[in-house]
Amino acid sequence: MAKSGDISMFTCPYCSTQRENFEALREHILADHKGSLLPEPANRIRLLINGLEHAMNVEPEWTLYHLIHDRLGMTGSKQFCDRGACGSCTVIMDGLPVLSCMVLAIECDGRTIETVEGVARAGHPLIESYVKHHAMQCGYCTPGFVVTSKALLDRNPDPTEGEIREALSGNLCRCGTYPQHIVAVREAARTLLKEKEDSGGER
Amino acid sequence: MVDNFSDEQKKGMEEMQDNLTADRHPLPRYKHIGGRGGRRLDGQPKASGQAEYTMDVILPGMLHLRFLDSPYPHAAVRSMDTSKAERLDGVRYVLRYDNPEMPEKASTGKFHGLYGDQPPLPGIAHFEGEPVGVAIAAETEAIAEEALTLVEVEWEERSFNLDPVKAREKDAPLSYPEMYPAGNFWNNGLFNELVLGDAKKGFHESERVMEFAFSRRGHTWIGPERPCGVFRWNGESPEVWVKQQRPHLVKKNLATWYGGIPMNSIQLHCLYQGASFGGWVQVPWNMGPLYCAGFVAKKTGRPVKYALTRREDFYGQSMDDGRYSLKVGFNRDGRINAVKGSSTMTNQLWPMFNIMGHFKENTSIPHLHGVTESVWVNKGPAVPTRCEMLPTSLCITMVFNRVAAECGLDPIEVALRNDGIEGHGTDHLAEERRNRGFSDVDSMKECVERGKKAFGWDAKWHAPGTRKLPNGRMHGVGFTWTHEWDDSLGTSEMAIRIERNDGTATILAMGCDNGVDAENTYCRIAADELGFRLEDVRYNPQIDPGFFRMSPDSSTNASVNGWAVRHAARIVKAQILQAAVSPTARTQRGSYRPAFPDCTPDDLDIEDSVIYRKSDPSQRMSLGDFVREAGQSGPISSSESAGYRWAFSEPLFAFGYQVQLGSYNPENPRPHFTRQAHFLEVEVDTETGGIFLTSVVNVNDVGKAMNPMSCEGQQYGGSIMGLSRGLFEEMIYDQATGVMLNGNLLDYKIATIKDVSCPIGTILVETGQGYGPYGSVGIGEDIGTVMTGILGPAVYNAIGVWIDDHPITPDKVLKALGKT
């Protein structure tokens, strides 16, 4: 049986209260919910990756690694242990190096993410110093080290050897390239400091 | 073309293939070989995340294939209900072990007759965690994984073995009854005996005889990239991506699958590889999944990617898992007369290397008797893990340091006293060197002296258990040495082409990167041989193993491939010089004036990518000007009518190849001349058993360091991997259930940057006595293998007690000190 009365009512998608006409509903939503007229689905996230806005629907079980590597095709982040024990999938989230295999994508709404692709595109001197000092062998874990080192230099432009070791102590390299990382990170730090000096502190 | 070579050049090429004697045609000088700098070809892609690995391959419509893992170490699938899995949304194919279209057996990685052809998807598991019974292809890996949880299996559990000594007993259950019904031991030649002299006599002649035993727990390789592959059918032709150190062998196997496929219709991509250290060479439990992927790809008409899980990759083990017993006869001055050793190892899939091997190749000990036997147990297969010489390296370290301890001597003194070859002393070694045209430098002395000095050995070495440091810890140092090796028995094909338009050189060879920057070494060789600038030579990896090269298994890179590329470069150089004095562009109407008229090739040379006349260097032409443009209309029509000469040299292309009689040829064609020595300093906390590494020095006689930074990378990497194995690494099984307990990277421990944080000194000695080009020899396999054992003597020197169970973990230190 048709319930014509119900159909004529306008239901708020946020709180399910009803209004008699669209105008009233519109005013209610803008006043009480301060949102756009239709709520976005709960699995809708917006995030900034390497400076670019991304808006997409994600499944709850997707990790940030899955989103970045498998869905967005940014394959620089690597999966080595998939259990938070190796650092190969490191990305910088709101300034901190974190393991993208241990972060749910759906919880990244509003976050700022930087991946190795972003570090490379910005021409960060770490890339060149890694190449120069052979801070790699098979290369699979290398992006994780680069990203972790980038986050270190962002907050500590002139790290000591001990500080570099500490910062990289969550990154495993099976090929055993650790000594070269120390050299590469220190050189990149010097390059950045010199750039900063040359440009009068602006960078 | 070959007719244009001078006699000298021809001689040089013949001898290129002879690595048994000294390199009689080295270059008069090296410009790029041995240099630093020069960019790694893989550097930018790897550091920036652009380098593509097989795990990164995503194809349109690709399905994901996952396997069921056996929960038991030995069990057969009695029955299986996959109906629930088949009904799950997103599941596209369920491949069962009893699929009638699946072959009973397929070529899945036969090697030397061991382990034979296997079912691509077995119905019986021989170790816990083995992919078995069913493979499920789904739209996502997560769906495939969920579907596997819906499979109901009725298992027939079977008796199993974990301990090789118990498995060797007569009434032990059979570990692999289908393959080895006669028993767990002595199958298919997995028994290796080495006899030199008469050990009994040697013991009799010795002042002292000592016996000891120790064990080494199996460890694993941990390739960072999971074993994986992608299979797509382009009509009848397979296009396959593999993470495989030996892609050419994948192609060879693949050609026999699915009723047979011609080699030339198989397209095989071998991208960058997240390392495997030998572990994943053609093992059935890697090839089988690829077979399944191809099968499912055909059935579904879609590309299929398989990736073993991190845990599934954990089951492969090193070849040193086992028990060792040694008997040593020696004199009080450290002279060793006889060593008898036996070892009982597990699941060797590779021809075993005798535990007395390095004693024979590397010492003057006249009497040796070594027995290495393998027993089948219900653990994963044991394959080379960095190198199959872990056991013999471990034994030589233990024997020499034990003898030194018994005699109260410096272990270096004992090592020097017993240096030699095949039971003969250093005089014999020197004679062998001279006979083969090598320099008269004693590599052992060279390595030891330089290492001792850099390490400060004389000040640091002391009697065992006697030096307590101000921080309360005990101080200890360890020393070990052996010869350099790589399995240079191998073949290689490489080509060089001179590019049109700019005259740069491209090396064409199989793409199969293993991270050691060997490609840069090949560029250095080609540049020096051609007379090119380094930046004018580039390695162009071929996506398909059309050109075979002996690097994929990583046992050999430059010492075989270096000859091939050098050979190709010498031919191309001869081609260039011949072309330079020959008419440019022969046409139907005649030919054009040579670039260097009135010259013979011998009058010319190339330097910095410029051809010049030796007697008048002002007569010069760059390679770019020489080859000129590749004109779209060629030299005939437009150029002639326009009235100018359009130079167009003949194609400049040549291949080189090498068939090497390596030092591990069974005929043992030449002795090992080069040596390596390693030094370790530790501090031991006797209250917790904690071990702290404080200094490492690696000295390697690499013959000729063609790419020193690459060599040093192997010294760092080998030390760190070796010490990580010595300190932490073992696969731990529950003895009651046969289940692996630490199959993940948290519970299985590999060293972090803070665990090996001490300085690592790297010294490269260059005696030119190797068997690669320019007298070089490999370095990659050795250090990680040798350094695994050095922790034993270092900890002994600190605490004065031997620990005979490796790895040396804190619990064992405390136990040795009587504190548990």
Add this chain to the structure above:
Amino acid sequence: MKPFAHFNATSMDEAVEILGRYGGRAAVIAGGTDLLGRMKDLVLPSYPEALVNIKTIPGLDAVGEDRGYLKIGALTRLSALASHPAVRAEYSALAEAADRTASPHLRNLGTIGGNLCQDIRCWYYRGPNNRFSCLRKGGGRCYALKGDNRFHSIFGASVEQGCVAVHPSDTAPVLIALDAEVETSKRTMKVMDLFTVRPLRTTVLDPDEILTGVRIPVPSPGTKGAFLKFAQRKSIDFPIVNCAAMLTFDEGVVKEARICLNAVYVTPRRAYAAERALAGRFLDEETAAEAAREAIADARPLQHNAYMVQVARTLVKRALLACGGQGE
């Protein structure tokens, strides 16, 4: 990972309401570093139907003084805790414990609440695909008791359960030594009382109860603390043994001692006998050694973990001496 429903809670009430609705079949997610590992490996017989994200609840990550307490919000990341100026200055042992937990990357995700509520790491319990249906999963027996127990309890099993899996937290022993309390959505209790040993549970929290924060009373004047951790590797690893000590001195004499070991027993374990042995005495090498002996006097190691007794004794002694400004 298998699918599940996901909720971003905007208030504690909402989070509690969702948990109540799912009646124990939902899990709270904060840092996620423990939970997601368990879910990926299908460790447990059941899989959560829903995750309730509490990171979207504002104000749970604050650290600050509040009426005689240092209050630490449950969502305070371990890295933030380790580098917080007030924590470093006044509660350096806690900063040290936070800083020695896991790896730098994990400390940027993991929270203090999660570090207290984390599950056990016993390798039988954690076997993928629920391989061992052990006591802690409601099964019939403890596999570690007769199996490979090199990282298990040296002080016996829990009374009711016979489980020998140790509690792995690095921060819990310091908080216990500091006499801290936890605040939940329902109640406040001593940190020591938070822990329990029951099937599928390591805390006494109800299924719909959420830990909201930790509060630490301002220590008495003259109190010095230390935290020491022993593990195989210098990073990433869980402790083999750790020890926290808080000593209150009065003119060199120990007035009050609170010592807590962890990773040696099914819950964090106060070393009461050691505390008693110290009370009223000058702290020196000898008294520290004596207290350390007391701390392990009732140890009952299993087949493979006798070494942990020695390590525990060493750590107690060194932690005590560190409080006195000596030792490590």
